[in-house]
Amino acid sequence: MSHATATLPSSAxxxxxxxxxGLSFRKEGALRALLHKESVAGYVCAFPFIFGFLMxxxxxxxxxxxxxxxxxxxxxxASFIGLDNYVEMFTQDDxxxxxxxxxFLFALVSxxxxxxxxxxxxxxxxxxxxxxxxxRAAYYLPSILGGSVAIxxxxxxxxxxxxxxxxxxxxxxxxxxxxWLGDTRTAIWTLIILAVWxxxxxxxxxxxxxxxxxxxxxEAASVDGASKWTQFWKITLPLLTPTIFFNLVMQMINGFLAxxxxxxxxxxKPMNSTLFYMVHMYDESFTNYHAGYGxxxxxxxxxxxxxxxxxxxxxxxxxxYDEEA
Amino acid sequence: xKAYKKIVxxxxxxxxxxxxxxxxxxxxxxxxxxxNKITVAWWGNQQRNERQAKVNKLFEAANKxxxxxxxxxxxxxxxxxxxxxxxxxxxxxxxAMDYSYLQQYIDNxxxxxxxxxxxxxxxxxxxxxxxxxxxxxxxxxxxxxxLGNSAPALIYNxxxxxxxxxxxxxxxxxxxxxxxxxxxxEKTGVKTNFRYYEASELxxxxxxxxxxxxxxxxxxxxxxxxxxxxLNVYQQxxxxxxxxxxxxxxxxxxxxxxxxxxxxxxxNAARSWCSFKFNSQxxxxxxxxxxxxxxxxxxxxxxxxxxxxxxxxxxxxVITKSSKNPKLAAKYIDFYTNNEDAxxxxxxxxxxxxxxxxxxxxxxxxxxxxxxxxxxxxDVVIPNxxxxxxxxxxxxTEVNSTLLPSIEEEVLYGxxxxxxxxxxxxxxxNDALASAK
Numbered sequence: 028m029s030h031a032t033a034t035l036p037s038s039a040x041x042x043x044x045x046x047x048x049g050l051s052f053r054k055e056g057a058l059r060a061l062l063h064k065e066s067v068a069g070y071v072c073a074f075p076f077i078f079g080f081l082m083x084x085x086x087x088x089x090x091x092x093x094x095x096x097x098x099x100x101x102x103x104x105a106s107f108i109g110l111d112n113y114v115e116m117f118t119q120d121d122x123x124x125x126x127x128x129x130x131f132l133f134a135l136v137s138x139x140x141x142x143x144x145x146x147x148x149x150x151x152x153x154x155x156x157x158x159x160x161x162x163r164a165a166y167y168l169p170s171i172l173g174g175s176v177a178i179x180x181x182x183x184x185x186x187x188x189x190x191x192x193x194x195x196x197x198x199x200x201x202x203x204x205x206x207w208l209g210d211t212r213t214a215i216w217t218l219i220i221l222a223v224w225x226x227x228x229x230x231x232x233x234x235x236x237x238x239x240x241x242x243x244x245x246e247a248a249s250v251d252g253a254s255k256w257t258q259f260w261k262i263t264l265p266l267l268t269p270t271i272f273f274n275l276v277m278q279m280i281n282g283f284l285a286x287x288x289x290x291x292x293x294x295x296k297p298m299n300s301t302l303f304y305m306v307h308m309y310d311e312s313f314t315n316y317h318a319g320y321g322x323x324x325x326x327x328x329x330x331x332x333x334x335x336x337x338x339x340x341x342x343x344x345x346x347x348y349d350e351e352a
Numbered sequence: 353x354k355a356y357k358k359i360v361x362x363x364x365x366x367x368x369x370x371x372x373x374x375x376x377x378x379x380x381x382x383x384x385x386x387x388n389k390i391t392v393a394w395w396g397n398q399q400r401n402e403r404q405a406k407v408n409k410l411f412e413a414a415n416k417x418x419x420x421x422x423x424x425x426x427x428x429x430x431x432x433x434x435x436x437x438x439x440x441x442x443x444x445x446x447x448a449m450d451y452s453y454l455q456q457y458i459d460n461x462x463x464x465x466x467x468x469x470x471x472x473x474x475x476x477x478x479x480x481x482x483x484x485x486x487x488x489x490x491x492x493x494x495x496x497x498x499l500g501n502s503a504p505a506l507i508y509n510x511x512x513x514x515x516x517x518x519x520x521x522x523x524x525x526x527x528x529x530x531x532x533x534x535x536x537x538e539k540t541g542v543k544t545n546f547r548y549y550e551a552s553e554l555x556x557x558x559x560x561x562x563x564x565x566x567x568x569x570x571x572x573x574x575x576x577x578x579x580x581x582x583l584n585v586y587q588q589x590x591x592x593x594x595x596x597x598x599x600x601x602x603x604x605x606x607x608x609x610x611x612x613x614x615x616x617x618x619x620n621a622a623r624s625w626c627s628f629k630f631n632s633q634x635x636x637x638x639x640x641x642x643x644x645x646x647x648x649x650x651x652x653x654x655x656x657x658x659x660x661x662x663x664x665x666x667x668x669x670v671i672t673k674s675s676k677n678p679k680l681a682a683k684y685i686d687f688y689t690n691n692e693d694a695x696x697x698x699x700x701x702x703x704x705x706x707x708x709x710x711x712x713x714x715x716x717x718x719x720x721x722x723x724x725x726x727x728x729x730x731d732v733v734i735p736n737x738x739x740x741x742x743x744x745x746x747x748x749t750e751v752n753s754t755l756l757p758s759i760e761e762e763v764l765y766g767x768x769x770x771x772x773x774x775x776x777x778x779x780x781x782n783d784a785l786a787s788a789k
Contacts (some may be wrong), residue, residue: 100746101458102438187603189619204621209599211765296602298765299758313432315750318439318454 081253112323134282170227179291394448395430496668501702537594545624561654578772661737666703747788
């Protein structure tokens with residue numbers, strides 16, 4: 028590649044100057060023809076991405092696949108151990124199953140809740156008032172901040188024994204010393220609430236597609252005497268299903284890959300009831316120095332996420348409205 | 353149109369070039385261009401970070417043109433960062449090393465043999481006791497230089513126990529300790545933290561008192577009964593109410609000096625009257641308390657204080673294989689150990705200075721906390737201790753950071769009784785130790 032980057036600017040300069048030498052003219056002519064091809068410009072423009080994709084995605088993925096068959100411990104050399112990591116994962120690691128269960132619970136509960144919330148707020152913000160711009164921004168904000176460490180720490184303080192939640196309960200006469208983060212029944216829900224609170228990006232996508240629904244449909248429906256409620260179920264929701272589908276797939280994938288919330292707020296405590304798959308993988312890799320095992324876990328997760336996504340696509344024809352069909 | 357496309361192509365090529373050049377300088381920062389730069393990494397608390405930063409400044413002042421890049425993390429994060437650095441062959445030049453990780457890093461060939469620098473005089477060890485030097489020697493080679501000595505210490509809230517009229521004696525047994533914990537709880541409502549969710553030093557200490565070694569050769573040196581006795585303290589404590597409830601620990605960072613229940617938290621149910629730490633941590637804990645509360649210390653409880661007690665190199669400095677300037681790194685270690693200003697800055701933060709001449713130099717600058725720390729080591733531990741266990745094997749990391757904390761958690765939450773938990777722990781620990789061999 029260094030060849031191309033070195034020659035490009037100079038040939039571009041020569042090309043626009045006077046052509047004096049016949050020999051170099053022929054060569055440059057060929058180069059110019061090459062450079063003027065539509066596809067070359069495309070490749071050059073896409074180069075930074077292609078380079079990044081190869082270096083930071085494909086190469087590490089291949090390496091991690093290799094490591095998943097080794098006993099790599101990060102600080103030493105890796106040696107091949109075949110399928111041992113995978114066998115251990117499925118037969119001996121209780122935390123693998125535990126964290127898988129927690130992650131599924133988290134994704135399957137938080138994602139639908141988040142989408143319902145996003146849709147409700149999007150419907151409310153659809154009206155064009157002066158303040159709606161402000162509210163759209165305000166409701167979008169958590170989804171930018173939500174994954175950050177600062178919010179995670181804030182969350183931990185809020186749900187602490189002497190935190191805001193218990194103090195607010197105190198105002199209503201409920202004298203609570205409840206440790207929301209310390210109880211196996213409630214800890215996961217604090218993380219789910221945090222995830223639902225980050226509904227902003229789904230909300231924006233809903234807003235955009237709500238605006239696409241032709242107003243005539245609603246007019247025709249109200250002429251026929253359909254109530255707002257009927258209009259929602261018969262017009263809005265069916266026409267939104269492609270957007271819901273898109274949001275569902277994207278958020279599901281994100282849900283399975285959740286990490287920060289658990290890592291900063293609960294670290295899997297109490298009793299691993301909030302141990303996300305990704306955090307277990309991280310602990311195995313970097314705390315216990317079982318990086319080969321961690322790589323194997325990553326590949327299992329890749330297959331699982333792929334399977335869930337395929338499943339969602341398979342259900343598509345039963346509930347997603349398709350204009351062409 | 354064509355001209356436009358040409359410009360785009362040229363710009364894109366330029367951008368790619370710039371971004372690659374940027375990569376170049378990034379990786380070059382530790383390369384040959386910086387023969388005068390070293391990176392020093394350590395774990396620690398606020399007090400240590402401040403003092404160490406001052407020492408780095410002193411080193412820079414004493415060596416014209418040299419820059420020291422100091423990197424610090426909390427204990428947990430430190431080892432994660434260090435291992436990933438090691439994987440990328442980008443470890444800092446000088447890193448603080450703990451006794452429990454030393455063996456692993458040597459086994460994987462990541463550390464430089466310091467003997468060459470001792471021989472050529474870069475690191476002056478003439479005032480360092482042979483016993484101290486031998487702590488960093490593995491297979492006859494010096495890989496690590498001890499930075500100070502410390503010993504396990506039960507740091508406790510003396511203001512609280514005085515007020516309750518309870519005296520905390522030296523050389524307690526575990527039963528005596530439980531008895532005092534109960535008394536404190538009855539009289540003040542303040543609870544106890546039996547080194548919950550931290551590494552296995554306390555279990556190791558109690559076992560030493562009975563003449564046993566926690567990490568034997570490739571397997572656990574403790575029987576199920578030994579572990580059960582230890583876990584029983586938690587079971588009893590949570591049942592009778594004098595141990596801090598596990599819910600409290602879900603809200604703090606385990607092992608952090610600043611968030612330890614001894615100094616953190618306002619509610620009595622979230623506080624502990626004591627903390628199982630090392631004597632070098634007294635000052636950092638005292639610094640958190642601004643309300644005039646006085647901390648004191650004694651040794652950890654055990655059946656036999658002499659058998660259980662030990663003096664530990666509180667931490668080491670090592671030079672890593674990825675260092676581009678090992679000679680300068682060696683100079684830094686020498687400066688840290690032998691320069692009077694440096695020693696006077698660190699004082700007893702990493703334990704008593706190893707350079708015997710420096711002891712006299714700093715005596716006058718020691719504050720009350722430092723003096724307590726010194727007299728504890730000299731008067732309580734040293735006359736009443738035995739040799740430290742050999743460095744822990746590789747699998748010990750998993751036992752310390754995952755297995756023991758989670759088994760303690762299950763007992764505290766009442767999910768398992770001490771006997772079942774002990775059986776499970778011994779099994780898992782043996783697996784971990786065997787597979788890491």
